[in-house]
Amino acid sequence: MxxxxxxxxxxxxxPEIVTQAVRVLEAVAAKYGHTFSFDERKLGxxxxxxxxxxxxxxxxxxxxxxxxxLMGSVGGPKWDGVEAARRPEKGLLALRKGxxxxxxxxxxxxxxxxxxxxxxxxxxxxxxxxxxxxxxLTGDIYFGRRSRSEDRLSATDEMAYSATEVERLARxxxxxxxxxxxxxxxxxxxxxxxxxRLWRETVTRLSAEYPQVEVTHMYVDNAxxxxxxxxxxxxxxxxxxxxxxxxxxxxAAIAGSLGMMPSASLGAGTRGLYEPIHGxxxxxxxxxxxxxxxxxxxxxxxxxxxxxxxxxxxxVEAAVARVLDEGFRTADIRSEGTKVVGCTEMGALVAxxx
Ligand code: IPM
Ligand code: MG
Numbered sequence: 001m002x003x004x005x006x007x008x009x010x011x012x013x014x015p016e017i018v019t020q021a022v023r024v025l026e027a028v029a030a031k032y033g034h035t036f037s038f039d040e041r042k043l044g045x046x047x048x049x050x051x052x053x054x055x056x057x058x059x060x061x062x063x064x065x066x067x068x069x070l071m072g073s074v075g076g077p078k079w080d081g082v083e084a085a086r087r088p089e090k091g092l093l094a095l096r097k098g099x100x101x102x103x104x105x106x107x108x109x110x111x112x113x114x115x116x117x118x119x120x121x122x123x124x125x126x127x128x129x130x131x132x133x134x135x136x137l138t139g140d141i142y143f144g145r146r147s148r149s150e151d152r153l154s155a156t157d158e159m160a161y162s163a164t165e166v167e168r169l170a171r172x173x174x175x176x177x178x179x180x181x182x183x184x185x186x187x188x189x190x191x192x193x194x195x196x197r198l199w200r201e202t203v204t205r206l207s208a209e210y211p212q213v214e215v216t217h218m219y220v221d222n223a224x225x226x227x228x229x230x231x232x233x234x235x236x237x238x239x240x241x242x243x244x245x246x247x248x249x250x251x252a253a254i255a256g257s258l259g260m261m262p263s264a265s266l267g268a269g270t271r272g273l274y275e276p277i278h279g280x281x282x283x284x285x286x287x288x289x290x291x292x293x294x295x296x297x298x299x300x301x302x303x304x305x306x307x308x309x310x311x312x313x314x315x316v317e318a319a320v321a322r323v324l325d326e327g328f329r330t331a332d333i334r335s336e337g338t339k340v341v342g343c344t345e346m347g348a349l350v351a352x353x354x
Pocket of ligand 1: 089092245277
């Protein structure tokens with residue numbers, strides 16, 4: 001098949017990790033006879049430096065004209081002084097909103113080779129952990145009105161959700177749960193927030209249409225605790241934008257390293273935005289030591305969800321597993337007796353094993 005992929009390397013380690021993911025996608029194209037074209041654009045700080053804004057209309061149009069978008073990471077100290085409306089993160093939020101990718105999939109699995117990196121007790125992770133966090137991505141307090149009083153001494157951020165927004169996210173959650181282990185946990189703060197009461201009502205209403213899925217509701221504070229106490233109880237977890245942001249970082253700690261975590265953001269069609277869940281890691285940028293596996297695994301999700309290439313997606317995941325089996329590690333996931341390699345070499349190792 002032919003596919004047009006926009007790449008948005010972004011800032012600091014972003015270009016290093018995206019280069020390696022593109023190399024793996026090129027290996028996939030060569031092996032399976034596909035033609036992938038890559039259209040590299042600027043996002044975040046890189047775009048501020050070049051065009052004065054973190055996302056240009058032209059870049060957004062290119063993304064919306066593509067089959068899929070592969071992103072690195074944005075932001076960093078270089079742009080800390082930039083006013084709020086033009087910060088690098090604003091570019092990412094505008095991109096998510098502009099592509100209307102409202103469903104953010106953040107899978108959390110413990111790679112058996114990395115179980116030593118999980119901070120939880122071994123009896124807690126003895127049962128298999130395979131959680132799909134589905135985070136709503138284009139609503140919530142992230143996109144509500146913000147204000148600051150004239151004296152600058154009080155501030156407001158508005159949290160807002162519509163039933164339509166909750167419903168379209170929840171439907172994806174029900175469908176994914178039905179294809180997995182049939183359990184959906186909806187996480188909210190319905191004992192306090194009106195948005196959460198709407199969330200819970202909507203999920204409850206929809207549950208009648210999915211009798212094969214067992215639904216539970218959990219308050220977010222309890223969910224944060226349960227993820228640590230008994231992570232194996234979760235199958236699909238659906239939640240709002242802010243809670244999902246927090247819980248997915250927590251799940252990354254369970255998986256052993258933020259550097260390993262991929263994500264996919266989907267809308268109504270197949271076009272999606274793929275990015276590792278970690279940030280731009282300014283402290284290690286330019287030293288070729290970043291872990292490209294989160295981005296490479298995001299590329300696997302791109303093959304699966306946007307291009308419908310399941311065998312190719314599995315080939316990438318299997319290649320990553322093999323490289324780990326063979327004992328290769330980037331510095332963030334190193335342990336006794338493993339071979340530490342840099343970002344470029346890790347990408348090359350995975351590409352070779354395709
Ligand atoms: C994430 C990040 C972003 C978010 C930031 C960079 C705006 O933390 O993708 O989880 O909060 O969504
Ligand atoms: Mg986050």
